[in-house]
Amino acid sequence: MDLADVVPPYVAKPLELRPFRAVMLAPGRVGDPASARALARPYRDVAARLRQWIAQGRATADTAPAVYLHEYTAGGLTVRGLVGALEMSQRAETMADRAVWPHEAIHVERAGELADRMFQMDLNPAPILLVHHGDPELRALISDVSRTEPDWRYLDRTGQRQRIWAIRDEDVLARIGGLLADARLLLADGHHRYAAYLRLQEEHSGTPWDAGLAMLVDQDDTPLFLGAIHRTLPGTTLHDLAEAARAAGADVTVHPRQRALSALDSTHLVLTDGAEWHTVSPGRLDREAAVSWLHDHVLPRLPRPVDRIEHHHNVEEALTASSPTSPAVLLPSPDFEQVRALVESGGLLPEKATSFQPKPSLGVLMRPMTDA
Structure with missing residues (x-):
């Protein structure tokens, strides 16, 4: 058997979630299988293809950088979280320093293929999902934002209901940054993309590849369902x-x-x-x-x-x-606290041990490097 056996490095505290200028597929194209053509081979043409789609109204680019509050509802479950460019350049030297905790090993070859693909695309096409027990003050701030009128609201082709707020106020962003600085985040989905982010950061230090697109979900606010595989x-x-x-x-x-x-x-x-x-x-x-x-x-x-x-x-x-x-x-469904306790004690689960659901539709929020 070809087993995953490499643990990617750990991103260090303080955790930093940067604003970025999102590219979004048009609402009628989010979740449409035909829209995957925008991100298909040849990958080196994806950036030009997206620019063409923006000119045609099949996608849109936000007007200014933001950290986004993204809420989606699928199958009766609502999930919301902060989406931003996660700083990847600092590596943890001790367990106490770790901000992001993978819970599975990865295949180095697969992570390398993903890194090469993203570099050719000049794009983070989808956020990795990170889960944590959020600070109550941060949860209250997010709740306040979610009670305002969203900047985008629509039902996509898969039936997911999308609501997105662009957070640009410098004081609010500073509060978010302070409340996230000491966060401990379990990597719920996207282990190979996370490893690809790290490889791209090492190979292109000092560029926008120092960060990778991530969505941070508070399990005490809108918990992801944790199922068995x-x-x-x-x-x-x-x-x-x-x-x-x-x-x-x-x-x-x-x-x-x-x-x-x-x-x-x-x-x-x-x-x-x-x-x-x-x-x-x-x-x-x-x-x-x-x-x-x-x-x-x-x-x-x-x-x-x-x-x-x-x-x-x-x-x-x-x-x-x-x-x-x-x-x-x-297999029975694993327990979130059990998984977190295992990982934070230095353990790992086998590859494809957990299924965090629901995941957001592809194309809601993407991060281009040319304007990161």
């Missing part, structure tokens, strides 16, 4: 998987489908090949995440290494992909 394991069998779980000290019980699925909770996993169903109780999930227990204690005990690990963001998708030669492992 399930697995199917081509190259093994349900029997071997169940025996490996037993060898790792878990109780493994055969159940009918419905009872097994109803047992999927914070203390149980479910194994199935589509015909048989097993519930697994490791008895140690109060001390480690289920996905870590699977990777650290079960997979190494299989008689043959799995060919690869396939990832699925919902149970139905995993069950559809399961078979006698590719059993599924259904």
Whole structure:
């Protein structure tokens, strides 16, 4: 298996979120699959393509730099956060200095490909998502902004409802900066883009690449939903998987489908090949995440290494992909506090361990380097 095994460097405090002049796709094009053409190969033509789209009214460039408050609603969940250019040039030397905490390792080659792509595009096409427990004063400030009339409001092509405020007042920006300076942010989504930002900063120090586009979400204000990413394991069998779980000290019980699925909770996993169903109780999930227990204690005990690990963001998708030669492992949703505590104690989760949802539609806020 080709496993991610490199932890990207940690950005150091004080955290700084700079204003930038956003480029935005026109409301009717946000979330439209056809709009992806604006960001498609050849990547070196993307900057000119976006300028053409702006001239045609298919995109727009803001009039002046801002830190943006972006609120989006999808599937009944509302998320809002501050979007800005995150300063990346300072590296933490101690755990106490760390401002941004990745919770997964990355593939260096993939991060390099993303860095090359962004450099050719001259663009940060989408923000990474950072989650934290915000300062109450900052939460109140954001709440005050959200009660004013937004600068942009629309329903996009995916059904997400977008509201965006451009924050330009220097006093408000200074207050935001002071309240964020000591923040500790969990990297929720975009580990490879984050690593690409760091590589671009190192290669182009002293330029706009010293920063990368980021959205900061307060989990105490509008929390992102934290879901599991399930697995199917081509190259093994349900029997071997169940025996490996037993060898790792878990109780493994055969159940009918419905009872097994109803047992999927914070203390149980479910194994199935589509015909048989097993519930697994490791008895140690109060001390480690289920996905870590699977990777650290079960997979190494299989008689043959799995060919690869396939990832699925919902149970139905995993069950559809399961078979006698590719059993599924259904995992419970991780807990945000558990993930944060693990990471801040120096640990990591396996690759694709968490799914923070919902994510914003592509094209709402982009950061060009030519006017960063």
